[in-house]
Amino acid sequence: MALNKAQTSLGVKVILIFLIIAFVASFIPLFGNAFSGGNGTANQPGQLSTRESIDQQFQPTVASLTAQLQSEPESYPVLVSLGNTYFDWAIQLQQASQTDSATIGADQPLWVAAKDAYERALAVKQGEAPVTVDYAITLFYTGETNAAIKTAEQVTKDTPDFGPAYFNLGVFYNALGEADKAVAAYEKYLQLDPDGARGGDPAFAKSEIARLKGQVTTATP
Numbered sequence: 001m002a003l004n005k006a007q008t009s010l011g012v013k014v015i016l017i018f019l020i021i022a023f024v025a026s027f028i029p030l031f032g033n034a035f036s037g038g039n040g041t042a043n044q045p046g047q048l049s050t051r052e053s054i055d056q057q058f059q060p061t062v063a064s065l066t067a068q069l070q071s072e073p074e075s076y077p078v079l080v081s082l083g084n085t086y087f088d089w090a091i092q093l094q095q096a097s098q099t100d101s102a103t104i105g106a107d108q109p110l111w112v113a114a115k116d117a118y119e120r121a122l123a124v125k126q127g128e129a130p131v132t133v134d135y136a137i138t139l140f141y142t143g144e145t146n147a148a149i150k151t152a153e154q155v156t157k158d159t160p161d162f163g164p165a166y167f168n169l170g171v172f173y174n175a176l177g178e179a180d181k182a183v184a185a186y187e188k189y190l191q192l193d194p195d196g197a198r199g200g201d202p203a204f205a206k207s208e209i210a211r212l213k214g215q216v217t218t219a220t221p
Contacts (some may be wrong), residue, residue, distance in 0.1 A: 050100045051093070058089040076124045078194040080131055086110045087134060090141070094197035129159040133168060140172055150173050163193030167200035170208060179212045 049057070074079060082189040090110035097103040115138035121131060132155050139148035149172045155165040166189035173182035186205040196202045 016067060030215045048103070050096050050105050051106060054089070054096060054103075057092070059084055061085045062089075069189050074120075074124050076121055076159070079117050079121035079124065080128075083114045083121060083131075083134065083138075086114035086117060087138065090114060108142070111138050114138045115142055127158065129155050129162040129165065133162070133165050136165075136172075137168060140168075145172055145175055149176075161192055162198070164199040166192065170205065174208070174212070183209050183212050 009159045036124060062082065062085055065078055065085065069075065069082070070080045087110075090107040093103050093110065095108040097105075097107070115135065118131060118135035118138060122135060126132075133152060136148045136151040136155070139145075149169065152165050152169045152172065155162060156169070159165070166185045169185040170189065173179075173185055186209050189200060190202055190205055190209075192198075193200060194202060
């Protein structure tokens with residue numbers, strides 16, 4: 001899950017680990033049909049597929065922001081908003097893929113688009129921890145896990161009290177099988193934000209710590 005903050009200026013998004021279930025599937029290169037409609041079942045005339053319904057939620061915003069960039073190509077707020085919109089769009093499709101096979105892989109081009117928008121924004125202005133962590137997440141979902149780790153680690157140096165950076169580092173480290181580092185990151189997150197007020201999921205962080213320490217065999221998001 002991501003905290004849906006696409007309508008705010010600096011949305012803080014964090015990954016909930018149940019999305020890792022779709023992690024491998026989301027890397028399947030389905031670019032050929034990534035923007036086509038249909039959910040694998042016959043729809044009644046006038047009835048939108050899951051994919052079409054989700055797309056229609058975000059396409060107008062993307063079109064509006066893209067138009068703004070024509071006259072303001074280096075507008076930091078617009079670029080961040082565009083990254084946020086693509087991010088939330090990707091999350092919606094990724095979640096839908098757990099119940100609708102026609103949306104599997106459809107999120108991948110959107111992660112790429114979100115990453116590109118954040119890169120452009122950060123080229124204009126650096127130092128915003130929420131934006132930089134969002135960028136790290138897009139790196140993760142586009143297969144650049146080492147770069148995601150490097151980016152999030154830099155946030156912990158520049159803004160050491162920003163809990164979501166540590167939460168997501170726990171995800172990234174775990175994806176590479178670095179259990180000790182993942183545990184340390186989750187524990188730091190819990191120290192900084194024990195109630196999850198700034199994002200993340202304290203309960204899940206605790207369950208991951210227990211699982212990674214071998215206290216339990218599975219974790220339930």
